[in-house]
Amino acid sequence: MNRHTMAICFALAIVMYSMQILVINNLAYYKTEGIIELLKLLLTAKYAYFLMLSGTLAGVGMGVLCRRFLLEKESFNSFYIIGIACVLLGLIISIHVGDFRTWLQPVTTNYVWRWVTYFGVVLILISAIDLLLIKYDEYGKWERAVLQFFSVIGLLAFPLFILHEMVIPLKGILMVMTGHELFSLLVSLSMFLMVTFLLYRKVHKLSYL
Incomplete structure (x- = not known):
């Protein structure tokens, strides 16, 4: 990445934010039909894509800056x-x-x-x-374990977000099949925790072992 990458990321973040505030937010007030209505809903419904993209681009720009600081030991x-x-x-x-x-x-x-x-x-x-x-090298076993735990959880934040959204729907499916609400909830949560553990162990092994 060249020296202009960070500036480009922040500039694009401003453009995306402006698109959301000045254009996308106003689309919801227009009455449309058919495929145009579908496209409008995709842009204006639950998730503010351009707004979130502006934050993501700002984060990418900050990541580029942090990487430069690390490489230059600043x-x-x-x-x-x-x-x-x-x-x-x-x-x-x-x-x-x-x-x-x-x-x-x-x-x-x-x-x-x-x-x-x-x-x-x-x-x-x-x-x-x-x-x-x-001071990481000076820490004991438990201090390192805590830091490693939060590091891995941070790396898994997005997949865990997706997985946790599946707990309640899965509970509903199991409840229809079994008729037992508590059992369905326990099975659904157990599956979520089991997959989380497997992902954690895999990422931890790749990162620290």
Whole structure:
């Protein structure tokens, strides 16, 4: 990746966010039929694709920056200051636009002040994790095990999200077949935990053994 990759990622993140706010959000108010209605629903229904893509691209850009820091052996300490500044900026903007009271409530759109705050929290966490990993070789068995556990769970976050969405539907299928609700729930949860364990063991083995 060249030096322009990070800038391109952040620029595309801004474009995707603008598309969601200025174009996609307004599509829901248009009355359409047939295939056009299907396309409109795909763009405006449950998942805000362009909005999530903007956050993903910003994350990719930050990953590129972190990789450069690691290769050049630079300190992540500056992330603390930038992260705190982003958190404060996001909170101040939310107060200014009258959105501060909705921080603990579900919302349909992550506006820019929420992304800025989230970005700041991520920067602070990256800096804190860097400090932990610097002393990794000095930790004992249990300390390393804890760090390895959270590392593997982080790598498995997406597949575990998909799997947990299947627990209730699977319970419903088993309940129709057996007629026992508790049994169906236990079987469904057991299958989820078993697959989670197998995935964890596989990823842990590839990463640390």
